[in-house]
Amino acid sequence: MSKKHPIIAVTGSSGAGTSTVKDAFEHMFRREGLTPAVIEGDSFHRYDRVSMKEQVAKAESEGNNNFSHFGPEANEFGLLADLFKTYGETGGGKRRLYLHSDEEAAPYDGLVPGQFTPWEDIPSGTDLMFYEGLHGAVKNDEVDMPSHVDLKIGVVPVINLEWIQKIHRDTSQRGYSSEAVMDTIMRRMNDYVHYIVPQFQHTDINFQRVPVVDTSDPIIARDIPTPDESVIVIRFRRPEDIPGGVNFPYLLQMIPHSFMSRRNTIVVPGGKMGFAMELILTPILREMLDRR
Numbered sequence: 001m002s003k004k005h006p007i008i009a010v011t012g013s014s015g016a017g018t019s020t021v022k023d024a025f026e027h028m029f030r031r032e033g034l035t036p037a038v039i040e041g042d043s044f045h046r047y048d049r050v051s052m053k054e055q056v057a058k059a060e061s062e063g064n065n066n067f068s069h070f071g072p073e074a075n076e077f078g079l080l081a082d083l084f085k086t087y088g089e090t091g092g093g094k095r096r097l098y099l100h101s102d103e104e105a106a107p108y109d110g111l112v113p114g115q116f117t118p119w120e121d122i123p124s125g126t127d128l129m130f131y132e133g134l135h136g137a138v139k140n141d142e143v144d145m146p147s148h149v150d151l152k153i154g155v156v157p158v159i160n161l162e163w164i165q166k167i168h169r170d171t172s173q174r175g176y177s178s179e180a181v182m183d184t185i186m187r188r189m190n191d192y193v194h195y196i197v198p199q200f201q202h203t204d205i206n207f208q209r210v211p212v213v214d215t216s217d218p219i220i221a222r223d224i225p226t227p228d229e230s231v232i233v234i235r236f237r238r239p240e241d242i243p244g245g246v247n248f249p250y251l252l253q254m255i256p257h258s259f260m261s262r263r264n265t266i267v268v269p270g271g272k273m274g275f276a277m278e279l280i281l282t283p284i285l286r287e288m289l290d291r292r
């Protein structure tokens with residue numbers, strides 16, 4: 001960890017709501033006049049889109065039905081851990097982008113969606129690093145991401161909601177059948193259990209979205225539960241270790257219909273997720289930067 005060059009990592013599986021946290025931080029960065037070094041987790045995948053499909057097919061032909069973007073074989077865990085360490089020590093490092101769409105690829109001659117941009121130096125003079133992706137708090141025998149990150153945030157929907165979101169996205173936007181999407185979910189499950197879930201024992205704050213409507217069979221669910229059909233369970237691993245502390249009475253006063261479910265856990269209405277994030281994270285961000 002580094003007081004001089006702090007690192008914030010938002011980690012969670014695809015469709016978990018990490019983009020909501022990203023939007024909240026963008027608002028805070030703009031209000032506080034900060035320049036972050038933004039790191040996208042997808043840019044540390046090992047293979048581009050075409051190569052990944054080839055690797056999945058190769059793994060299946062060899063009897064490995066668990067090869068996925070969630071696991072170490074398809075990601076550069078070592079490079080990401082080295083970047084965290086280097087940035088914490090120097091405020092510098094190398095990054096690249098993964099191009100998801102035609103719009104993202106347009107500024108880069110010769111590149112198409114599903115490819116990576118070349119590695120380049122992080123600009124000098126950034127105030128902090130902001131990572132958003134799948135693996136910001138991975139810890140195993142080879143890497144220890146949490147030891148390099150100053151604030152670790154988990155974004156975790158209950159599993160059936162996560163499946164509903166993926167099924168709806170992949171069938172409506174990407175043209176896959178429900179059966180094909182479920183095959184992908186099952187192929188990822190081993191890596192999900194071993195590399196995604198264990199991160200949340202290391203995260204400092206978890207935001208978990210819990211529907212209050214029936215999601216018992218995600219395959220036949222016709223609609224994604226709306227924010228107003230959900231609550232957000234916000235757990236602080238150690239409130240006393242959060243920079244600046246956590247003012248629970250203030251949060252309860254400011255967020256209507258919120259309540260404490262445990263001494264380190266507050267529950268808020270789903271529609272107030274972004275608002276709650278900014279209330280909670282703004283003083284933490286200011287305290288981290290004051291400590292520099």
